[in-house]
Amino acid sequence: MAIPTHAPDDTFVQLLTPEGERVDNADFPLEVSDDQMRALYRDLVLVRRVDAEATALQRQGELGLWAQLLGQEAAQVGAGRALLPGDMAFPTYREHGVAWCRDVDPLTLLGLFRGTTNGGWNPHDHGFALYTIVIGDQCPQAVGYAMGMQQDDADSAVMVFFGDGASSQGDVNESFIWASVFNAPVVFFCQNNQWAISEPLERQTRIPLFQRAWGFGFPGVRVDGNDVLACLAVSRQMLQRAREGAGPALVEAFTYRMGAHTTSDDPTRYRLDTDVEAWRLRDPLERVRSFLHKQQLVDDDYFAELDAEAEQLAERLRTGVRSLPDPGVDAMFEHAYAEPHSLVERQRDQYTRYLAGFAIEDAR
Amino acid sequence: MAIPTHAPDDTFVQLLTPEGERVDNADFPLEVSDDQMRALYRDLVLVRRVDAEATALQRQGELGLWAQLLGQEAAQVGAGRALLPGDMAFPTYREHGVAWCRDVDPLTLLGLFRGTTNGGWNPHDHGFALYTIVIGDQCPQAVGYAMGMQQDDADSAVMVFFGDGASSQGDVNESFIWASVFNAPVVFFCQNNQWAISEPLERQTRIPLFQRAWGFGFPGVRVDGNDVLACLAVSRQMLQRAREGAGPALVEAFTYRMGAHTTSDDPTRYRLDTDVEAWRLRDPLERVRSFLHKQQLVDDDYFAELDAEAEQLAERLRTGVRSLPDPGVDAMFEHAYAEPHSLVERQRDQYTRYLAGFAIEDAR
Amino acid sequence: MSEATAQPLTMAKAINAGLRRALENDTKTVLMGEDIGRLGGVFRVTDGLQKDFGERRVIDTPLAESSIVGAAIGMAMRGYRPVVEIQFDGFVYVAFDQIVSQLAKMHARSAGQVKVPITIRLPYGGGIGAVEHHSESPEAYFAHTAGLRVVTPSNPVDAFHLVQQAITSDDPVVFLEPKRRYWDKAEVDEGAAPALPMQSARVVRTGGDATLVSYGPMVRTCLEAAAAAEADGTSIEVVDLRSLAPLDVDTVAASVQRTGRCVVAHEASTFLGIAAEVAAAVTELCFFDLEAPVLRVGGFHAPYPPSRLENHYLPDLDRVLDAVDRTLAY
Amino acid sequence: MSEATAQPLTMAKAINAGLRRALENDTKTVLMGEDIGRLGGVFRVTDGLQKDFGERRVIDTPLAESSIVGAAIGMAMRGYRPVVEIQFDGFVYVAFDQIVSQLAKMHARSAGQVKVPITIRLPYGGGIGAVEHHSESPEAYFAHTAGLRVVTPSNPVDAFHLVQQAITSDDPVVFLEPKRRYWDKAEVDEGAAPALPMQSARVVRTGGDATLVSYGPMVRTCLEAAAAAEADGTSIEVVDLRSLAPLDVDTVAASVQRTGRCVVAHEASTFLGIAAEVAAAVTELCFFDLEAPVLRVGGFHAPYPPSRLENHYLPDLDRVLDAVDRTLAY
Numbered sequence A, B: 001m002a003i004p005t006h007a008p009d010d011t012f013v014q015l016l017t018p019e020g021e022r023v024d025n026a027d028f029p030l031e032v033s034d035d036q037m038r039a040l041y042r043d044l045v046l047v048r049r050v051d052a053e054a055t056a057l058q059r060q061g062e063l064g065l066w067a068q069l070l071g072q073e074a075a076q077v078g079a080g081r082a083l084l085p086g087d088m089a090f091p092t093y094r095e096h097g098v099a100w101c102r103d104v105d106p107l108t109l110l111g112l113f114r115g116t117t118n119g120g121w122n123p124h125d126h127g128f129a130l131y132t133i134v135i136g137d138q139c140p141q142a143v144g145y146a147m148g149m150q151q152d153d154a155d156s157a158v159m160v161f162f163g164d165g166a167s168s169q170g171d172v173n174e175s176f177i178w179a180s181v182f183n184a185p186v187v188f189f190c191q192n193n194q195w196a197i198s199e200p201l202e203r204q205t206r207i208p209l210f211q212r213a214w215g216f217g218f219p220g221v222r223v224d225g226n227d228v229l230a231c232l233a234v235s236r237q238m239l240q241r242a243r244e245g246a247g248p249a250l251v252e253a254f255t256y257r258m259g260a261h262t263t264s265d266d267p268t269r270y271r272l273d274t275d276v277e278a279w280r281l282r283d284p285l286e287r288v289r290s291f292l293h294k295q296q297l298v299d300d301d302y303f304a305e306l307d308a309e310a311e312q313l314a315e316r317l318r319t320g321v322r323s324l325p326d327p328g329v330d331a332m333f334e335h336a337y338a339e340p341h342s343l344v345e346r347q348r349d350q351y352t353r354y355l356a357g358f359a360i361e362d363a364r
Numbered sequence C, D: 001m002s003e004a005t006a007q008p009l010t011m012a013k014a015i016n017a018g019l020r021r022a023l024e025n026d027t028k029t030v031l032m033g034e035d036i037g038r039l040g041g042v043f044r045v046t047d048g049l050q051k052d053f054g055e056r057r058v059i060d061t062p063l064a065e066s067s068i069v070g071a072a073i074g075m076a077m078r079g080y081r082p083v084v085e086i087q088f089d090g091f092v093y094v095a096f097d098q099i100v101s102q103l104a105k106m107h108a109r110s111a112g113q114v115k116v117p118i119t120i121r122l123p124y125g126g127g128i129g130a131v132e133h134h135s136e137s138p139e140a141y142f143a144h145t146a147g148l149r150v151v152t153p154s155n156p157v158d159a160f161h162l163v164q165q166a167i168t169s170d171d172p173v174v175f176l177e178p179k180r181r182y183w184d185k186a187e188v189d190e191g192a193a194p195a196l197p198m199q200s201a202r203v204v205r206t207g208g209d210a211t212l213v214s215y216g217p218m219v220r221t222c223l224e225a226a227a228a229a230e231a232d233g234t235s236i237e238v239v240d241l242r243s244l245a246p247l248d249v250d251t252v253a254a255s256v257q258r259t260g261r262c263v264v265a266h267e268a269s270t271f272l273g274i275a276a277e278v279a280a281a282v283t284e285l286c287f288f289d290l291e292a293p294v295l296r297v298g299g300f301h302a303p304y305p306p307s308r309l310e311n312h313y314l315p316d317l318d319r320v321l322d323a324v325d326r327t328l329a330y
């Protein structure tokens, strides 16, 4: 595939219009069965429900924070469903939809935002690395992992997620260089949701982000990030070419952060409601729902069952979050090092004795 | 100027062929008077002489190290002579030719490599920042300086120098982003000398380096780095457009490091003599000499006088280096902070007393 | 200039007032950082400043901390006086090279010809129930770095003055803001001159039985501990270091010479933490006065735990008093 | 496996031999860094390894330290055991974030599910007449960082064993190579087992009047000082720390309990340097044994000076003995 050198700013790969019309794209053909279509819709609905429930739980004080994905469901489900079991994904802190596709229990994610863990799942088991909060740090790691796959002659690829803001970090740009120089099997998936907390896209770039790839010698593609089919098709193709040894690619999923940056944020300070309203018309779920309707792929029972499933899931999260176990004090000492460490052991002993002292006092 | 989107790898801006023929380039016209031509040749010769002398002085043990510029004279003189007095240059550790153009006494440079100073000139007086050794660190600084010029509404620009290896550093790429986003008046001047110590260009990029600019939304131009006229013309134009508010540009001066990385390096371990020989045919001085000859702009006296001047300069360096004063112990404490610092003062007092103790012992 | 009247301010607002003063007093002062403009920073410390001083003085930057510091160095070379905000402690490491290799060394390497009067504002410390990388205590890294100054206020009044002193200093200053104390309130007289120079420690409570040394977020904890100890008949002197580099060891030593006992408390790992330096220096200065070794209370040598455990990681009143008891028992 | 016979090796060659062993013993071991392949590293420590183990095992990387460490983390997650070379001490700061935020925390944050057995080889210290940024002593930054181990050999034999112990450790290890001792020679028996575990200090000279504690490049200086002192009738015990994190304080304390006096020497700024921690810890463990405060000898709190001044910056035999004299005079 040649490196695209011309692309008007407003074009992107789209396979399903906001109105729910299926359109074709010669470069990114996609066959989707009816079952797959329904499954994708189910993903979108359940992921949105997880997000909404988590936001509510944060408001109720059950979580310290929540980073909402509202509006980015299609980008994440499209990318997530393009991954194969042997692949590895490196997320930021907002990839709850990808986590879903990688079979990470959403309750585990809640633990992270509740503060009971700093991770909670085994990256090896899920092909899904831990969340990364320091912006961009996951990118060189993703390339390193991909280099490992290369050394293993594995028929797999890495997908690494980051945001429009992250595109300004040195590490992210270095990872483009490494991926290019080593021809590593890695797909850079940038969710351009137009904002980095309060800073608009213009603070990070003056050209469309997918064009960043041109400076590093690999393809960049912009895709309608609110179109789950387009995200699936483009991700799948880019992953496949990476697996086949054709090297890295950058996918820019053009989308919008419909919610606040996190539950701590107040977006009314820096952006207009009208912008948000405009993007609401491009809702990633609505278009699939319309399509399913129009194509009569589902009946009302389907939606009712899905609603019930979503409600059940939410209920499980609500009750589950309250019974997430607080970590034991020992955990702090236990995992600091893989092998015995004299200082940590001394501190653990001292602190254990100290705590025991209280127990004795309390007993008196 | 539009961002170039097509450029075969082997084309670059050239105004003077290796054979000394003047050629025109419609995009980069250049008027050079005979006097200017002679002055440029003088720069090239004297800069090369400084480099040769310094290398010799290192061999004689007078310098701890020397980073040779052999082969890169044209790139540096071309760029350096494009700078105006109000401009600011941010060098690496190899820009002795630019230092020359900014009126930094070469003897001062020798001090740095002898270890009598870590700088030695006043950047403000010369429009020439201190050398930077940590690869890439100067680039964000250069952009910040350019942002300051912008705030001052100054009619000036910054030129920042770096190498092909440096293009892989996060800071360098971040500086591209900042320059682009703030439209800062900065020209990135990359001397692609094909090597980063022992690592060939292919370890840093798989596409021509000037194309890196495409990923950031500003022009990138490759210039024959062994052609002083081309380097002058392109630098001048890029600086002028920066001064006029048209923003940053990247100039890749395609050249070759004819010497070792530094006097500590042994390039026979990693590269072929034949490569070096091939590049010798593109010597940056020879072509100007040929031109001057062919155009009969000079006579033999000119060359004889220039040789004598070079010899005098070398002689001044030879004697000068030996009498460069070692810094006083106080310097170490004196400049650690701009304002009084209790710890440093205490340490200075203690150490002064300690040294005085020896003096007393010696006196006994 | 702003009206100078005493009024109750939170620490966040006191720093905001200090920044406003600095912007008013010197047109070369510029603020740079992520989200500091329209949003006013994630802690609202720069609230309203871009509106009042414009986008040239209060600059929202790309998301790249290394370049925030790097660009600030360039602006300082051009004659500006940049005040940089790093959004959280855990994100300063990205800028570590520009801080340690460039900022800290510039004055020395240029033999004083290049001044880089930059203030790096850095909210630090734990205790706010945050996710990873938002509760770090990186002060020792900076304090160990020759060429930098490091200061940290423990209360709104000091915050107001120290931030201005940091900005007007011709040296680079890392200004650590104890984020869990942002909402602590005190009467701040904006017209008053600072009571102390930037590098001085302060005895914030006098006492005779032991000296309790701390800084930033832990000063309040130590004062509470001292109050509790008083109820038990123990009289504790509390020293707020305020400046971590250089350290005002003379003030600490003078106290220890009276009390004979010393405990140092902070959130960071005690292993090579500020307490190690205080202990080493005080022991040297007060060797024959000490009735007990200087004891240290602080974070464990483990990465900061998930927030549900942070109350175990952070030294609290009880752990401080436990150390005081141990030193008294020597 | 290589033939195991004792032979005189420089420290650089001993590390090379250790790396070769590690490459032989575990096919998952990979070396990464700038110029480590064809060139064999600027100090030739990796000489010949790419030739013998190929470009997949010995990887020349782009010029980007942050990504060298970041990519190593990714490879470690994939099951590899990367050994990373950072060319000089002064260039490690660029990678500080990946080291501190990612490498050090990965095991803890994953509750032990992700191991990152990475060794970072870092030539450090001054004394070779180098230009700026080539003579740094950054050990305290890493030692203060929970999650990292820090070790440093002082001689070829330890270098040979320690580098292999670092590589086989399942924890990330910063392996500091005292570059001015690269050319020191000793008999190295490649067949012998290591005499000590990685985290143990060693008494390298016994003595009764004072304990002299050091590590890496300064151990030789301290041994020379002890020899000189003996001529004057003073008997000095010298402890080589070897591991800086964790510190083997028990070995130091056992010595100080015998001698009653302690001096710690290193090149780094003493302010929050390793000596501060040793002083604080030893004083706590040996409070009633100490006849004098632990004294520190080290770099001044100023950026490393131009090389013509480094003999003033670096503690030498005389400065070490001066401190010994002072402690004896207490």
Ligand SMILES: Cc1ncc(C[n+]2csc(CCOP(=O)(O)OP(=O)(O)O)c2C)c(N)n1
Pocket: A094, A133, A134, A135, A162, A163, A164, A165, A166, A167, A193, A195, A196, A197, A257, A261, C034, C063, C065, C087, C091, C094
């Ligand atoms: C190195 C670093 N700097 C700053 C932050 C604080 N921060 C968290 S998210 C964020 C914005 C990220 O924007 P973007 O990359 O577009 O991702 P999004 O949040 O929009 O998904 C910032 C500045 C951080 N986490 N890490």
Ligand SMILES: Cc1ncc(C[n+]2csc(CCOP(=O)(O)OP(=O)(O)O)c2C)c(N)n1
Pocket: B094, B133, B134, B135, B162, B163, B164, B165, B166, B167, B193, B195, B196, B197, B257, B261, D034, D063, D065, D087, D091, D094
């Ligand atoms: C951050 C950093 N890493 C490594 C080095 C060691 N080093 C000095 S010069 C150099 C190669 C630089 O290559 P390039 O940028 O092409 O410049 P050149 O030396 O060819 O002029 C390296 C790796 C350094 N100075 N800084």
Ligand SMILES: [Mg+2]
Pocket: A163, A164, A165, A191, A192, A193, A194, A195, A196, A197
């Ligand atoms: Mg975003």
Ligand SMILES: [Mg+2]
Pocket: B163, B164, B165, B191, B192, B193, B194, B195, B196, B197
């Ligand atoms: Mg080069």
